[in-house]
Amino acid sequence: MNLLRLLWRLPSTLPWLLRWTVRRVLLKQLYFSGVQAIPLIVLVGVAVGAIIVSQLHYAIGQSGEGSLKLLAIVTLSELAPLLTAIVLTARSSSAMSSELALMRVTGEIDHLRLQGIDPVAYLVLPRVLAMMVASCLLSCYFALAALLTGAFGVGNLNWLLELSRLPNALPISMLLWCPIKGLVFGAAIAVVACNRGLHGFASSNDVPIAASQAVVRAFTAVFVLDLLFIVLGQMR
Amino acid sequence: MTPPQRIWYACDGKVRDAALAHFAAQQSGPKGWLAGEGGLLGNLRVWENMILAAAHHGAALDAAMEARLQQGLACLGWDAAASSALFQSTVAALDGETTRKLLALRTLAAQPALVLVQCEWFHRSSTATLDACRMMLDQGLPNARWIALGTDAPPAAWGFQSAPLSELNHALER
Numbered sequence: 001m002n003l004l005r006l007l008w009r010l011p012s013t014l015p016w017l018l019r020w021t022v023r024r025v026l027l028k029q030l031y032f033s034g035v036q037a038i039p040l041i042v043l044v045g046v047a048v049g050a051i052i053v054s055q056l057h058y059a060i061g062q063s064g065e066g067s068l069k070l071l072a073i074v075t076l077s078e079l080a081p082l083l084t085a086i087v088l089t090a091r092s093s094s095a096m097s098s099e100l101a102l103m104r105v106t107g108e109i110d111h112l113r114l115q116g117i118d119p120v121a122y123l124v125l126p127r128v129l130a131m132m133v134a135s136c137l138l139s140c141y142f143a144l145a146a147l148l149t150g151a152f153g154v155g156n157l158n159w160l161l162e163l164s165r166l167p168n169a170l171p172i173s174m175l176l177w178c179p180i181k182g183l184v185f186g187a188a189i190a191v192v193a194c195n196r197g198l199h200g201f202a203s204s205n206d207v208p209i210a211a212s213q214a215v216v217r218a219f220t221a222v223f224v225l226d227l228l229f230i231v232l233g234q235m236r
Numbered sequence: 237m238t239p240p241q242r243i244w245y246a247c248d249g250k251v252r253d254a255a256l257a258h259f260a261a262q263q264s265g266p267k268g269w270l271a272g273e274g275g276l277l278g279n280l281r282v283w284e285n286m287i288l289a290a291a292h293h294g295a296a297l298d299a300a301m302e303a304r305l306q307q308g309l310a311c312l313g314w315d316a317a318a319s320s321a322l323f324q325s326t327v328a329a330l331d332g333e334t335t336r337k338l339l340a341l342r343t344l345a346a347q348p349a350l351v352l353v354q355c356e357w358f359h360r361s362s363t364a365t366l367d368a369c370r371m372m373l374d375q376g377l378p379n380a381r382w383i384a385l386g387t388d389a390p391p392a393a394w395g396f397q398s399a400p401l402s403e404l405n406h407a408l409e410r
Contacts, residue, residue: 021292099279108277110253114260114269114352115289122292 003195009120010128010191016121017129026126033092034134040091041084041138045145048079052146053153064154068162069169071150076174077233080143081135081181082226085189088135089218093193096127097214100197101207109198119198128190135186136179143178181229188221242382244355244389244396245404252385256352258408259383263350266293268343268380272356275339276327282338283323289346301345304376308344311372312337312365336361340369344376351377355386358394370394 016022049071056067100123103109109119147163155162193214200206247255260267266289269275276285286305291297309319322334330338336357343351351373358366370393373380382396390396 019292019294021288103277103279106278107271107274110256111269111271111275111277114256114267114271115346116260116263116265116267116348117289117292 002199003191006120006124006195006198007191010125013118013121013125016118016125022122022126025122026130029127029130030134032095033088033131034137037088037091037134037138038141040087041142042145044083044087045080045142046149048075048083048142049146049149050153053150057154064162065165065169068147068150068154068166072147072166072170073174075143075146076170076178078226080146080178081139081185082222084135084139084142084182085185085222086219088131088138088186089189089215089222092131092134093189093214093218094211096131096190096193097197098207098211100194101200101210104198104200105202105204105207124191124194124198127194128187131190132183132186135189136182139178139182177229177233181226184225184229185222188225189218192218192221241380242384242394242396243399244384244386245399245401246387246389247385247401247404248387251404251408252354254408255385255404259350259352263348266290266295266346266348268346268348268351268353268377270336270339270343270351270353270357272354272360272386273332274335276330276335276342278327280327281323282325282327282330285327286323286338286342286345289342289348293346295347304347305341305345308341308372308376311375312341312368332360333362333365337365337369340373344372347377349380351380351382353382353384353386353390355384355388355390358384358390359386359388366391366393 017026052071052074053067056062056070057064062070100109103123109123112119112122147166148159151159151163196210196214196217200210245252245255276282277288280288287295287297287301290301295301306319314322322338327335339357361369382394384390384394384396389398
């Protein structure tokens with residue numbers, strides 16, 4: 001119920017983005033959830049690209065071009081947004097949730113309210129927007145890292161040639177699928193984490209519980225949303 | 237007859253929490269908030285805490301704001317060097333007395349129409365701090381409405397008038 005109320009309230013707080021106080025929190029969150037996660041995301045992307053290509057091309061014997069096309073389809077449509085969401089959930093949602101839970105337990109959320117500052121506009125909105133942008137861009141970085149690794153694995157020094165063939169083999173809608181899923185997953189992770197952080201018991205024991213529950217609920221939300229995307233994709 | 241500008245309600249616990257939320261919701265814009273304990277955000281530096289409410293409600297961070305803060309800092313007994321070090325510090329490094337002074341300074345910076353006070357803010361502060369804060373806030377916020385909530389009455393020098401609890405209960409029921 002609190003989650004729905006929070007979702008309902010978020011759009012009405014968008015005008016507060018005009019205030020630098022909110023934009024400052026947005027930039028801090030972008031740095032934490034986005035910039036600082038780049039090395040890990042790129043590393044996972046490289047590993048996924050290498051694993052898939054090695055299995056398809058070297059173990060099963062699929063052609064180089066076919067392996068790269070399969071890698072592109074699987075990465076862009078599923079693995080990049082999903083694995084990025086999993087990394088972001090593990091890395092950022094627990095931090096987000098425990099920070100807000102600690103603020104609630106120490107009365108800082110009430111202190112904000114009593115100064116006339118809406119906690120949803122000041123705390124939740126920038127976190128949700130930052131996570132959406134971070135998830136969207138990191139999904140693209142993930143896909144790029146996986147495809148570059150795959151192209152190198154298949155074509156060695158001709159990796160650029162292998163990569164240049166890809167756009168003809170993939171529909172445009174598949175290229176859009178990756179950032180769109182990233183946006184939705186990012187929103188889900190942040191809303192679930194913020195909701196859990198803002199609501200719960202007013203005791204310090206609730207802080208680690210909030211962090212752990214935020215991770216579990218965000219994973220659940222991401223996988224349910226991914227299933228919905230699959231159903232939606234099949235209906236098109 | 238004009239209504240009193242400074243009212244004290246003798247209440248505590250959940251009634252006080254409800255009353256604080258009620259009065260805060262009635263007034264738009266930034267509000268002064270003098271908490272008995274804490275009151276600043278731990279994940280911001282002191283200077284960010286001082287201007288947060290004012291900036292969040294669109295106040296310009298201009299020369300007037302800087303002059304107001306400098307005047308307040310001087311009133312509270314901090315010179316330029318001490319102020320600079322204080323503003324750069326984290327909230328965790330502050331003691332209770334300094335925090336209570338900073339809450340008053342934040343209230344001055346926000347220029348609110350309404351100031352909410354937990355009576356513990358008065359009773360935990362030293363006389364010297366209270367005198368300095370009163371002088372600063374009387375000069376800086378001559379037209380603000382003040383509401384104090386707590387079981388112990390605010391010091392007489394602050395000029396609060398006691399209001400019956402029934403009035404508060406009536407306001408909360410509405």
